[in-house]
Amino acid sequence: MSNRTTLAALASLTIGVLALGAPLPRPAEAQTTPALQTAIFAGGCFWSEEKAFDDLPGVRSAVSGFVGGHTANPTYEQVVRGGTGHMEAVQVTFDPQVVSYRALVDRYWRTIDPTDPNGQFCDQGPSYRAAVFATGAQRADAVASRDTAMRILRKSFTTPVVGVQRFWPAGAEHQDYAKRHAASYQAYRVGCRRPERLRAIWGDAAIS
Secondary structure, X not given: OOHHHHHHHHHHHHHHHHHHOOOOOOOHHHOOOOOOEEXXXXXXXXXXXXXXXXXXXXXXXXXXXXXXXXXXXXXXXXXXXXXXXXXXXXXXXXXXXXXXXXXXXXXHHOOOOOXXXXXXXXXXXXXXXXXXXXXXXXXXXXXXXXXXXHHHHOOOOOOOEEEOOOEEEOOHHHOOHHHHOHHHHHHHHHHOOHHHXXXXXXXXXXXX
């Protein structure tokens, strides 16, 4: 069979398939995968929250920053000084095919004291309050995770699940702090008594 005959036969087959309404198979390069998603958690010191999600399978990045305020591009000094309304937070970018949003929220609770409305451990004040900032699609999972965690602890949580708000990354000096300044971070972690206090709340499930 000549090339011209072969092409004519293929064209005839394609027309027949389209006439029947059957979809043609998509080329391999046209296949799509689910897009990466983001989750935002405020939980006191953003160095600690970033560390809790860094290197977790499925997590592409964990970025320290600020959320929930009314000042654009806030600096660390502005937020700590007060008046901007921001909270220290971490923005987690993840692959939902590897790790689910629900799994991330389940992990988040075990990195904080969800019964403290004023801050976390030695970090107290408005900028250190804890909250889950969820999109409309994430809210049901966030609330279900919170309810399950409350049943486990048999305590009422003061950490709210609220609507997602603009996230502002902190300066480069705050990114990957626990990795880049391991000794300084360890001194902070021990001085703040994070391990002991989290263990007192969550037992062996604590993530400090």
